[in-house]
Amino acid sequence: MENQIGLIIKVMLLSGVLSFLIKYAEPDILVPATDINALILVLSPSIIMAVLLGARLIKAKNG
Secondary structure, X not given: OHHHHHHXXXXXXXXXXXXXXXXXXXXXOOOOOOHHXXXXXXXXXXXXXXHHHHHHHHHHHHO
């Protein structure tokens, strides 16, 4: 049970930090609103997860 509470606290803390950065630091970061930037923002989480899971699959097959 303590492990689950710790995970919930970590997720809430990370969410709070991310919200703070979006609200206060984001206006200072100038990223042009282009199609390429939108694609990078939308597709990067999926690509990162695919690479990580692919590496994990290869490691499981070899090890």
